[in-house]
Amino acid sequence: MTVQQHALITHQVGLHARPSVKFTKLAKTFASRIEIATAEDGPWIDAKSIVKVMAMKVPEGATLFIRADGDDETLAASALAALVARDFDEDAKHAGAA
């Protein structure tokens, strides 16, 4: 089984450096294989690879699709979607520095 979630990127600069690091770090805490994409039909990128996630350069307003496959897939997909929905726990005033 694969669990899929999606979330809107609301961060002013998109999935940029600091949000990418947060996202990847959280992804690494789960055992499941986790992939992300900006379209439902892919291409799907390894969410645990900081280099690949940053290279996606996901812009503000994009929808991030998250899919997880493994023992903790439900928890992983929800936790990552929640992080995006919370705007990576950053205040808007810090966004410019990200």
Place this chain on the structure above:
Amino acid sequence: MTEASGNVGIVIVSHSPLVAEGTADMVRQMVGDEVRVAWCGGDPAGGLGTSVEAIMQAIDRAWTDAGVAILVDLGGAETNSEMAVEMIGEPRAGRIAICNAPIVEGAVMAATEASGGAPLSAVVATAQELSPL
């Protein structure tokens, strides 16, 4: 959460203390405290340069049993880092790697990988994934 003591440490070696310290700041702010970060830069007289002694001390500060990944800027930073590793000698030298990667980006990427408890080889590979072939 993983302990800093168990993750690969990061050492930043630049000719400029400002570059080295700024890079370390970026790693701490972007990645956090799960990874030990040490930096050195400048020659003892206060000019631009690198010092084998300072690099060895930085390796000591960042040291964990998982090893240390070193990010360097230009020329002498790399050769002096190689010399520092040689002087530290085995068995620790085998757990120290100099990354062929841009210093700032490489440090952030390496630290992100290290924060998840990845082994030294994976940390180095992540930093080097950035480099042009």
